[in-house]
Amino acid sequence: MPITDQERIELQRRANAVRKDIVDVTGWSGGAHIGGSLSMVDMLTTLYWKYMKVDPANPLWEDRDRFVLSKGHGGVGHAVVLAHKGYFPKEELKDFNHTGSNLGMHLDSHKAKGVDASTGSMGHGLCQAVGMAIGARVLDKPFHVYCVVGDGESNEGSIWEAAMSAAHYKLSNLTAFLDRNRMMIDGPTETVMRLEPLADKWTAFGWKVRVVDGHDYGQLVDAIDFALTYKEGPVMVLCNTIKGKGVDFMENDPAWHYGGLNTDMVAKAQKSLEKFDV
Amino acid sequence: MTPEGGLSWTVYDANKLAPREIYGIVLADLGSIHPNIVGLSADLAKSTKIETFGNKFPDRFFNFGIAESNMFGAAAGMAKVGLIPFVSTFSAFASMRACEFLRTDICYQNLNCKVIATHGGTSFGSAGTTHHAIEDLSIVRAFANLTVIVPADGIETANAVRACMDIDGPVYIRIGRGFEPPIFTTEDYGFQIGKAVEMCPGTDITVIACGCTVFHAVNAAKILKDEDGLSVRVLNMHTIKPIDEEAILKAVHDTRRIITVEDHNVIGGLGTAVADVIAASGKGCAFNKLGVQDAFSPHGYPEDLLNLNKIDMDGIVEKVRELMGREFEADEDWEDEV
Numbered sequence: 001m002p003i004t005d006q007e008r009i010e011l012q013r014r015a016n017a018v019r020k021d022i023v024d025v026t027g028w029s030g031g032a033h034i035g036g037s038l039s040m041v042d043m044l045t046t047l048y049w050k051y052m053k054v055d056p057a058n059p060l061w062e063d064r065d066r067f068v069l070s071k072g073h074g075g076v077g078h079a080v081v082l083a084h085k086g087y088f089p090k091e092e093l094k095d096f097n098h099t100g101s102n103l104g105m106h107l108d109s110h111k112a113k114g115v116d117a118s119t120g121s122m123g124h125g126l127c128q129a130v131g132m133a134i135g136a137r138v139l140d141k142p143f144h145v146y147c148v149v150g151d152g153e154s155n156e157g158s159i160w161e162a163a164m165s166a167a168h169y170k171l172s173n174l175t176a177f178l179d180r181n182r183m184m185i186d187g188p189t190e191t192v193m194r195l196e197p198l199a200d201k202w203t204a205f206g207w208k209v210r211v212v213d214g215h216d217y218g219q220l221v222d223a224i225d226f227a228l229t230y231k232e233g234p235v236m237v238l239c240n241t242i243k244g245k246g247v248d249f250m251e252n253d254p255a256w257h258y259g260g261l262n263t264d265m266v267a268k269a270q271k272s273l274e275k276f277d278v
Numbered sequence: 279m280t281p282e283g284g285l286s287w288t289v290y291d292a293n294k295l296a297p298r299e300i301y302g303i304v305l306a307d308l309g310s311i312h313p314n315i316v317g318l319s320a321d322l323a324k325s326t327k328i329e330t331f332g333n334k335f336p337d338r339f340f341n342f343g344i345a346e347s348n349m350f351g352a353a354a355g356m357a358k359v360g361l362i363p364f365v366s367t368f369s370a371f372a373s374m375r376a377c378e379f380l381r382t383d384i385c386y387q388n389l390n391c392k393v394i395a396t397h398g399g400t401s402f403g404s405a406g407t408t409h410h411a412i413e414d415l416s417i418v419r420a421f422a423n424l425t426v427i428v429p430a431d432g433i434e435t436a437n438a439v440r441a442c443m444d445i446d447g448p449v450y451i452r453i454g455r456g457f458e459p460p461i462f463t464t465e466d467y468g469f470q471i472g473k474a475v476e477m478c479p480g481t482d483i484t485v486i487a488c489g490c491t492v493f494h495a496v497n498a499a500k501i502l503k504d505e506d507g508l509s510v511r512v513l514n515m516h517t518i519k520p521i522d523e524e525a526i527l528k529a530v531h532d533t534r535r536i537i538t539v540e541d542h543n544v545i546g547g548l549g550t551a552v553a554d555v556i557a558a559s560g561k562g563c564a565f566n567k568l569g570v571q572d573a574f575s576p577h578g579y580p581e582d583l584l585n586l587n588k589i590d591m592d593g594i595v596e597k598v599r600e601l602m603g604r605e606f607e608a609d610e611d612w613e614d615e616v
């Protein structure tokens with residue numbers, strides 16, 4: 001269903017609150033993958049607050065929609081979203097990364113409530129998502145599988161093996177999102193290992209591709225609405241995004257792939273995000 | 279920072295730099311001497327510090343993106359035509375993601391490739407299980423033709439990276455993520471691949487360690503001497519394969535008690551390699567393996583994880599005390615045989 005103005009404002013509000021918490025948690029934790037967490041927040045917000053059928057009080061509910069963060073290093077972003085959604089108290093975020101806590105840089109599905117797959121090594125999540133989508137079909141379950149893939153991650157051969165199999169088995173109950181922030185660790189994706197023409201590649205692998213601005217809720221919603229009605233196979237929502245989105249001194253700088261923040265930096269980052277308050 | 283093509287290393291540098299930084303600088307040095315060295319990484323040039331080589335020799339450095347399997351296969355191809363590839367990624371990905379490419383393309387063909395794997399063991403702490411490599415030594419030790427080295431600190435890393443050039447075949451060198459405290463003050467202590475270094479002489483018990491645990495073993499030996507009056511031999515078994523059988527047999531003979539310590543699962547790594555030698559000797563020896571006790575290591579700060587797995591100074595002291603109290607059968611004819 002198309003997005004209403006009220007919904008848009010609520011998503012924006014939620015996303016900015018999530019971004020602010022990502023900044024705080026990065027500060028408390030000593031270091032986290034902040035750049036790629038900030039770039040995917042609008043996708044996750046749209047999914048968790050508009051589409052996904054989940055029950056935070058019953059995280060293992062069999063018929064829940066599944067979410068796999070294939071770019072598992074976005075753990076800090078995902079953890080904040082899960083806390084906002086009510087899977088666990090926000091207090092737990094204070095212990096992110098700390099010894100003995102339930103939340104580390106790459107989330108563990110046995111420890112963090114709401115995490116459907118342990119990821120962190122690139123190129124595994126989409127394969128697991130394919131398995132879940134096949135499983136839903138075999139078991140005649142109604143759930144949908146959502147998966148967020150990194151653009152750097154798309155260098156991995158296994159991503160394309162997964163892509164091939166999802167198209168082969170016509171997995172229309174699988175929707176993937178590509179966080180096309182154009183940065184990886186060693187620099188821009190097109191300098192380190194060229195990916196373009198990326199939409200053409202996914203199309204050639206048998207997916208329906210929708211290219212959107214990954215920070216525009218209207219476009220995200222249109223693409224997901226399409227994916228949920230398209231019955232011929234899997235859909236890739238290729239989201240053009242900005243790494244470090246919202247924090248001016250981090251945007252598009254690969255140095256902020258991973259990092260720690262001191263008190264001053266946290267304050268500066270929060271100030272930058274205040275501009276997006278609605 | 280380091281003299282062009284020079285082979286000297288100053289203590290001052292080693293006191294400030296992490297082993298992977300030293301690796302990058304030494305490799306850049308070697309690059310000036312050996313024009314057919316090439317560097318390869320998989321979007322971890324910065325993290326593994328092979329970028330130091332890459333910055334100096336941009337035409338001889340290849341970033342394969344996040345695609346380790348292809349990188350190891352390509353390294354094999356480069357070696358086939360006469361290049362000497364140095365391949366760097368995290369230990370977990372070198373040993374597991376690219377496993378079969380390392381085994382079948384590089385080791386089976388006995389190619390002159392050097393794998394410098396960083397962030398070994400639990401050193402990437404809070405990154406958790408996906409980024410810990412507590413299986414890598416076990417996996418790569420099973421590859422025929424491969425030499426496996428785990429340097430104890432930055433200076434030993436420099437020695438190992440240089441020495442691996444003398445081997446015309448594949449070598450796997452595993453270093454940590456962070457600043458492993460320096461143990462050596464100079465490079466001139468007789469580093470030799472396949473030969474253990476005696477860090478402390480001792481006659482009551484032998485602690486055999488590798489990598490970051492050597493530091494803790496040496497400290498444990500000091501405590502045990504001061505508090506318990508024990509004479510603890512510490513061997514730095516930097517080469518896991520081929521293992522120094524002579525040093526192990528000598529330790530069995532001299533001390534009859536051995537503990538191994540590694541930042542690795544107790545299955546298949548240093549402890550197993552030492553156990554194989556002891557078992558084959560037929561000699562009685564009280565023996566124990568310290569390491570991760572066949573579990574997936576959780577996330578946490580590296581020093582906490584060393585403590586949790588009892589492979590820091592406290593853990594070693596505790597285990598030595600326990601083993602000193604253990605009874606075992608005397609072996610009557612031992613003296614005649616050695």
Ligand SMILES: Cc1ncc(C[n+]2csc(CCOP(=O)(O)OP(=O)(O)O)c2C)c(N)n1
Pocket residue numbers: 033035036037039071073120121122123149150151152153154179181183184185243257320321322344346371375
């Ligand atoms: C198999 C594997 N190789 C290397 C890494 C180390 N690593 C973590 S994140 C990352 C870069 C990811 O880039 P991208 O997918 O573009 O993520 P984003 O920019 O959105 O954070 C790398 C190389 C890894 N986690 N897994």
